[in-house]
Amino acid sequence: MLADKETKFDLEEFLPYRINRAAEWISLNFAKEYKSRYDMTRPEWRALAALGSLGRITATEIGVHSGMHKTKVSRAVKGLEDRRWLTRTQNGDDRRMEYLELTSTGKASYRELAKVALSYEARLVSLLGAQGVDNLKRALNAIEAAARSSTANRDLKRRFD
Amino acid sequence: MLADKETKFDLEEFLPYRINRAAEWISLNFAKEYKSRYDMTRPEWRALAALGSLGRITATEIGVHSGMHKTKVSRAVKGLEDRRWLTRTQNGDDRRMEYLELTSTGKASYRELAKVALSYEARLVSLLGAQGVDNLKRALNAIEAAARSSTANRDLKRRFD
DNA sequence: TAAGATTGAGTACTCAATCTTG
DNA sequence: CAAGATTGAGTACTCAATCTTA
Numbered sequence: 455m456l457a458d459k460e461t462k463f464d465l466e467e468f469l470p471y472r473i474n475r476a477a478e479w480i481s482l483n484f485a486k487e488y489k490s491r492y493d494m495t496r497p498e499w500r501a502l503a504a505l506g507s508l509g510r511i512t513a514t515e516i517g518v519h520s521g522m523h524k525t526k527v528s529r530a531v532k533g534l535e536d537r538r539w540l541t542r543t544q545n546g547d548d549r550r551m552e553y554l555e556l557t558s559t560g561k562a563s564y565r566e567l568a569k570v571a572l573s574y575e576a577r578l579v580s581l582l583g584a585q586g587v588d589n590l591k592r593a594l595n596a597i598e599a600a601a602r603s604s605t606a607n608r609d610l611k612r613r614f615d
Numbered sequence: 616m617l618a619d620k621e622t623k624f625d626l627e628e629f630l631p632y633r634i635n636r637a638a639e640w641i642s643l644n645f646a647k648e649y650k651s652r653y654d655m656t657r658p659e660w661r662a663l664a665a666l667g668s669l670g671r672i673t674a675t676e677i678g679v680h681s682g683m684h685k686t687k688v689s690r691a692v693k694g695l696e697d698r699r700w701l702t703r704t705q706n707g708d709d710r711r712m713e714y715l716e717l718t719s720t721g722k723a724s725y726r727e728l729a730k731v732a733l734s735y736e737a738r739l740v741s742l743l744g745a746q747g748v749d750n751l752k753r754a755l756n757a758i759e760a761a762a763r764s765s766t767a768n769r770d771l772k773r774r775f776d
Numbered sequence: 777t778a779a780g781a782t783t784g785a786g787t788a789c790t791c792a793a794t795c796t797t798g
Numbered sequence: 799c800a801a802g803a804t805t806g807a808g809t810a811c812t813c814a815a816t817c818t819t820a
Contacts (some may be wrong), residue, residue: 464728465664465681469736469751469798472750475682476758477638480631483765495788513803517730520626523637524796528804550802568624575630581755581761590630592756596747597637603645658809674781686812689782711819746782778815794805 457476484574488567497530499567502556505540506564510555512545539563617762650730657689658683660728663717666701667725670718673706700724 465471480495488494494502500520505511508519517527531554534540539560542552556564579587622651626632642657649655655663661681666672669680678688695701700721703713717725740748 456707460728461726461733463664463732464668465661468664468732469739469748470638470645471661472755472759473634473638473751474642474757476762477631477634478682479758479762481635484631497788500626500632503624503629507625509724513767514801521632521639523790524803525805526788529788531632532804546747548798548802552803561731565622568622571624571629571631578630586754586757587630590634591751593743593747593751593754594633596639596743596750600742601637601640610686658810675779684795684812686783687810690810693782709780709820713781777820779818779820781817781819783814786812788811789807789819790805790807790811792805794803796801796803798799798801 480578484571487570487574491570492567495530495533497526498533501527501534501559502539502564502567503528503571505534505554505556505563506568510553511549512553513549516554534560566610631673643738645732648731648735653724653728656691656694658687659694661690662688662695663700663721663725663728664732666695666715666717667722667729671714675712677715685698695721710737 478580483542485496485499488499497520500522501516504516504519508515511519513524513527513531514523516531519525520527535542537560538557540554540556542554545551545553582590618676626696646657646660657718658681661683662677665677665680672680674685674688674692677683677692678685683691687708692701692766696703698721699718701715703715706714708713
């Protein structure tokens with residue numbers, strides 16, 4: 455006798471849910487560090503990190519390198535500007551865009567936060583162990599490869615404009 | 616000569632960032648499915664999944680099994696109630712809490728969405744390959760174990776009240 | 777006082793205009 | 799009309815009261 459077609463589903467075994475919960479836990483713990491120190495939002499931290507590691511770039515480039523929507527970038531940049539952590543300079547060739555660059559205060563904050571970030575990552579690595587980190591990186595590589603080929607296939611195109 | 620203590624930091628190699636980006640990609644793709652079909656939010660989907668797999672439970676239990684804050688649970692439950700997908704019944708012994716249960720319409724939607732979820736997971740699995748899924752699950756197990764022991768250590772306690 | 781659950785205030789998000797320049 | 803960037807409207811989130819019952 456066949457049982458009727460009952461669909462077995464357990465949210466706590468569902469991979470998308472598990473990945474999300476793990477990611478949330480990891481980034482909440484890290485966010486506490488920069489929120490409590492600087493009262494920064496996550497988009498601001500990401501924009502700062504992009505500017506700190508890349509130097510003088512445009513808002514669009516921040517979006518590309520931080521995976522954020524352009525409205526998030528726009529507001530994060532405004533936030534950093536209000537703190538005097540970055541300056542804008544007009545591009546003479548194309549005045550639609552501005553080059554963004556960290557001030558010396560911004561750079562100092564970046565260096566400090568980069569250290570915090572690296573030590574947080576080090577704690578995570580020691581938590582997972584060498585083998586665990588290796589597993590995680592392999593999995594991330596596979597997902598990132600899938601994401602790249604799917605966005606190339608116009609699947610998520612509209613989400614990123 | 617030692618170079619001065621430059622902190623090298625690349626956001627795109629930063630594990631917390633990579634995990635988050637991967638998780639967002641996976642859940643955005645899935646969310647499109649239930650958003651376009653039912654115009655549901657993620658908290659609503661999670662509450663539906665918890666109710667569908669566990670049966671008659673309280674709001675607190677939904678929170679435990681779906682990893683959501685109680686205010687999210689409260690609003691998600693209200694949303695499902697407005698759709699007539701669940702009913703509340705008073706507990707005579709302790710009238711602070713109500714038992715929540717899916718209606719027949721709610722159960723039908725749950726079964727349909729569970730199928731969608733499983734087929735999405737299957738696509739993800741085939742994308743990653745057997746080895747990739749294995750790597751991912753090992754990594755998730757390690758992170759979940761770390762999260763459990765750390766929340767037990769009252770680190771994140773305040774976030775969950 | 778505490779526990780289960782809801783509500784309100786403020787903030788951040790998403791999506792669709794909008795503005796400016798090319 | 800397209801591209802870089804910003805703004806506004808509506809929605810969802812977080813956090814701190816609040817309400818009710820134990």
